[in-house]
Amino acid sequence: MIPRRADMVVTRWGARFAGRRFPVAIGRGGITTHKREGDGATPAGVWHLMGGGYRADRVRPPAAPFPIGATGPRDLWCDDAEHPAYNHPVHAPFGASHERLARADGLYDVFIVTDWNWPDATPGDGSAIFIHCWRGPRKPTAGCLAFRPDHLRWILERWTPRSRVLVKA
Numbered sequence: 001m002i003p004r005r006a007d008m009v010v011t012r013w014g015a016r017f018a019g020r021r022f023p024v025a026i027g028r029g030g031i032t033t034h035k036r037e038g039d040g041a042t043p044a045g046v047w048h049l050m051g052g053g054y055r056a057d058r059v060r061p062p063a064a065p066f067p068i069g070a071t072g073p074r075d076l077w078c079d080d081a082e083h084p085a086y087n088h089p090v091h092a093p094f095g096a097s098h099e100r101l102a103r104a105d106g107l108y109d110v111f112i113v114t115d116w117n118w119p120d121a122t123p124g125d126g127s128a129i130f131i132h133c134w135r136g137p138r139k140p141t142a143g144c145l146a147f148r149p150d151h152l153r154w155i156l157e158r159w160t161p162r163s164r165v166l167v168k169a
Helices: 149-158
Strands: 008-011 014-017 020-022 045-047 049-054 068-070 075-078 089-091 098-100 110-114 130-133 145-147 165-167
Touching: 020 149, 049 130, 110 149, 130 149, 145 149
Parallel strands: 008 165, 049 068, 130 145
Antiparallel strands: 008 014, 014 020, 045 165, 049 110, 075 089, 075 098, 110 130
16 A cells, blocks of 8 residues: 655644644745745745754654664765755865754754755755754744654654655745
């Protein structure tokens, strides 16, 4: 039996998935149809979840229908639009602009990579558009979607390979 596709619909007011509503944090720039690197906006569109990471020193691995690996202090994500590794994982030491995946603040204790501008990245169209843990309700991200950690785990446990994220402007 082919699993039913369950889509997550996200607006600036929240997210709906599998019959439930969830508060969600979006980018400080709102939702945009013209995403650019560094604009702080969440890109409108249809996304797929590709894989992710978790901090093994802090949390147990989440259940998900795609690969999720442990991250450590050398794991980074390149956000330098001029670098050939733009919008891809890299390892320290790395001289170009990047984000640490093993953050001190817990935002990436569980994070999911979306297919926004990935894997074939167009320079400047936005990098590291993840789904991750939030700072708190309505506290904006740099462009990602962020959920309460228990909500994120609930969503991932019910995600199917056919599911998608629909971000509406």
